[in-house]
Structure formats: C-alpha cells, structure tokens
C-alpha cells in the first residue's frame with residue numbers, strides 16, 4: 388500500500404507525488420526509499436485529494452502540530468490535490484500547514500501560485516541551497532535551466548508578499564561562512580527568514 392501520510396516528530400507529512408523538475412545531486416531518493424520510519428515513499432499512483440482526505444481518517448489529527456506537504460517529490464507538481472487537501476485539513480482540523488518545496492512551482496504550473504496558496508498555507512519552506520546561480524544549476528540540475536534560480540527567488544518573495552511565513556534553507560556544512568552570509572543577505576532582501584538546517588544524509 389502506498390504511503391500517503393507519515394509522521395515526522397510532531398508533524399504529519401503528505402507524500403503527494405514522485406514528480407520533480409530537479410535532479411539534485413544530494414537527493415535522498417537516490418539512496419533510500421523512505422524517511423525515518425515512513426514506509427516506502429515511491430508511489431504506485433499519485434493520490435487524489437479524496438485519497439488524501441480518506442487517509443486523514445486513519446490518523447488522530449489532534450496529535451500533530453502541523454501538516455507538511457513534502458514527500459518524495461515536489462508537492463507543487465500536484466498543485467490541485469495539494470490545494471484541495473490543504474483546504475480540507477485547514478477547515479476540518481484547523482491545523483497549521485507547511486509546504487516544503489524547491490520553489491519552482493510557478494515554472495511547473497506555468498503561473499504564479501502564491502495567490503493560490505495564500506490563506507491555506509501558513510509556512511513555505513524553500514530550498515535555497517546556494518547563493519550562486521551557477522552552483523545551483525550544477526547541484527539542483529533543474530529542467531528549466533537558468534530560469535530556475537531567479538524563479539525560485541521570485542516565488543519566495545511572492546509568498547512573503549502574499550502573507551505567508553517563508554523560510555529559505557541551506558544545509559549545514561555545505562557552504563562557506565561567506566556563502567551563508569550571502570544567503571542571509573538574499574533572504575533579507577526578499578523579506579523572508581533564513582535557516583541553516585542540519586545535514587540529513
């Protein structure tokens with residue numbers, strides 16, 4: 388059976404899709420098929436919004452501090468399902484909602500998606516990875532080529548302007564101090580928070 392929902396600490400995570408426009412050199416999917424005790428995150432078919440909503444009934448939703456759209460792929464690749472499931476969860480459980488994303492959802496969907504997320508999504512966590520567009524290309528290998536890095540930054544700024552809490556992340560030990568300072572400056576310019584998260588590999 389596919390793993391659609393899985394627990395990580397106090398959060399309930401949603402695995403909507405295995406699609407992703409990137410091929411990051413560090414992607415966990417290359418080496419494992421689950422995260423923590425999640426169960427396999429490769430999907431035999433993408434869940435519909437109804438499938439996700441049906442899964443909620445198998446969990447005690449009052450136990451979780453947040454619902455996190457993350458999984459083994461880029462959640463904005465399944466934007467319609469994300470929006471429907473988030474709307475249901477917000478209305479039914481009043482739970483905080485976070486989306487963990489590579490920030491390329493505008494390019495994936497061919498439109499600005501921040502206005503669609505606003506009001507449903509509380510926190511958007513965007514992988515910044517590096518302050519250097521050329522290094523980004525080498526690390527993330529996005530199918531959109533050089534359009535990707537500026538689009539990712541624009542998306543983060545757009546989400547902040549739409550009222551969402553935005554956190555841009557890099558991974559500890561992967562950047563120099565100088566690069567981390569540059570990331571902090573980028574985030575300040577965009578009006579978003581900067582977080583250096585622990586290495587999970």
Ligand code: SF4
Nearest residue numbers: 407409410411414489
């Ligand atoms: S964006 Fe995430 S899911 Fe996609 S290739 Fe990179 S690490 Fe993997």
